[in-house]
Amino acid sequence: MFSMATQLFINGLAIGAIYAMVGLGIALIFRAVQAVNFAQGEFVVFGGFFAITFFSTIGLPVWLSIICGVLATMIMGYIFQRLVYVPLQRSTSITIVVATMGVSIALTDSSRIIWGAAPRLFPEILGSTVIAIGDLYVVPQNLVILVAALILFITQYILFERTFLGMQMQAVAQDKETAALMGIKVNRMIAITFLYSSGLAAIAGILVAPITYIWSTMGSGLVQKAFVATIVGGFGSVPGAILGGLFVGVVETLCGGFISSTYQDAFAFIILIIVLIVRPMGFFGEETMDKA
Amino acid sequence: MLKLEAVSTFYGNIQALKKISLDVNEGEIVVLIGANGAGKTTTLLSISGLIRHAEGSIKILGQDISKMQPEEIVGLGCVHVPEGRRTFPNLTVEENLKIGASVLIRNGTHMSEIKQDVEKTLERFPNLMARRKKKAWSLSGGEQQMLAIGRGMMARPKLMMLDEPSLGLAPILVQEVFHIINEIRQQGTTVLLVEQNARAALNLADRAYVLETGEIVHAGAAKEILHDKQLIDAYLGG
Ligand SMILES: Nc1ncnc2c1ncn2[C@@H]1O[C@H](COP(=O)(O)OP(=O)(O)OP(=O)(O)O)[C@@H](O)[C@H]1O
Ligand SMILES: [Mg+2]
DSSP: OHHHHHHHHHHHHHHHHHHHHHHHHHHHHHHHHSSOOTTHHHHHHHHHHHHHIIIIISOOOHHHHHHHHHHHHHHHHHHHIIIIIHHHTTSOHHHHHHHHHHHHHHHHHHHHHHHOSSOBOOOOTTOSOOEEETTEEEOHHHHHHHHHHHHHHHHHHHHHHHSHHHHHHHHHHHOHHHHHHTTOOHHHHHHHHHHHHHHHHHHHHHHHHHHHOBOTTHHHHHHHHHHHHHHHHOTTOHHHHHHHHHHHHHHHHHHHHHTOSTTHHHHHHHHHHHHHHHOTTOTTTHHHHTTO | OEEEEEEEEEETTEEEEEEEEEEEOTTOEEEEEOOTTSSHHHHHHHHHTSSOOSEEEEEETTEEOTTOOHHHHHHTTEEEEOTTOOOOTTSBHHHHHHHHTHHHHHTTOOHHHHHHHHHHHHHHOHHHHHTTTSBGGGSOHHHHHHHHHHHHHTTOOSEEEEESTTTTOOHHHHHHHHHHHHHHHHTTOEEEEEOSOHHHHHHHOSEEEEEETTEEEEEEEHHHHHTOHHHHHHHHOO
16 A cells, blocks of 8 residues: 555656646746747657657667757747747737647647657667566656656756846846846747747657657647646746646546546646635745736 | 937827937936826837837937847947836846846856946945845835846946936935936936936936927926926926
């Protein structure tokens, strides 16, 4: 019983880290442009498929495939920003949000046309031999996900909180006009945000691919979970997106294991409803309150 | 230093500036006064490039800025301290000051030099020194105004434009703000000041322009306008 709980907890943390990466991308873009990017899930899908293509079709080594997959997705994120966000930047947020929904649908279908409808696999980075720690059995890929997430979140913290570039990005998120008056290149900061967020999504796709596979329509489901995670954590908050993601991942996996695996996906939304009733602003909500 | 010739600016169909011309010479304090909605803020926004003017020319140090982005205009040494303070609420006092130097950092000034500037600015504003690690949202209105001015100084401007820096401040702080503006000029920075507090501003300034519904209706030496009872009654509410 205890070891099953621990094992489910680790699995939950791993899937939660994936939600956190996707949610973080949504939160960062939301802070920068005040619009939710519904195409974020498709960047996960493309990231996964790009890496698979570099590995299986082109035959690059695993590590190089991962790097190329991430870079290709970042280029896509940049183009997305230029073609969708920049022309609409003077429109209302709702216009931008609807545009991202349209792109999301177009990208889903494109990925099915390019890679087919069947789920595809990317190799596990540390192989598939289950590691036994006492009577605990851990899937190595889960460890890879957790270590990668930890490194990413620490790097991001340093980048955003400790560098001048990060400070400028925060200034842009808080007040674009004044940021421009300070001599900050606002559009460049927004472009960097899209680059970074699409890179995060690609890493999430590549990390999750060995566990859940990658298929063309998986993006919308992931975005839903990531969205729940960011709301639970406090919408627009960076630590909120991370902790919200881990929380949703752990709770839904535990509930799935102990209560009903059939309804595993429903638990995320039950958590959402409970959190919205008990604490409508989410765990780290205050920060977004004073920006509204 | 700054020259506007027949500048018109629109918000959609509404013409907020109607062919206004004005100039500011090096070393001067020039004040722009007028009632609410006269177009004072619009004038500054047109100069700093946040709004595109439709007609006329705006030159800073002889350079036409019509096609320049706001961040390039700051690069010419023209800094705009906006209406309503607009400090970055979730950055600390120190970070707000550093952000003010973005344009210098972009042009290759070393961070250690910027840090020295931050210290100098904090020494000038003891209230801010005591709160240097606090987020800007937690400051009082007066402290935020000082931060906004200090942040503007961080760019080492040749021309500083301030939009109603005394708005909503207690009388003693209003005096302090005008004192600082005078200091800024003495350090060699030219000042274009927008003020509702006409008397205090006219006392400080060399020259003044009076703006009414988007048109310049009077221009002259500040002292002259200050003693022109008719003008004061008509445009400045006594
Ligand atoms: N964003 C906007 N959209 C439409 N009209 C605007 C906008 N901003 C200002 N205006 C109009 O342009 C005119 C000039 O406004 P401006 O803000 O420049 O006046 P001001 O002299 O700065 O006034 P105040 O003393 O109240 O700050 C006003 O009639 C105002 O209603
Ligand atoms: Mg104004």
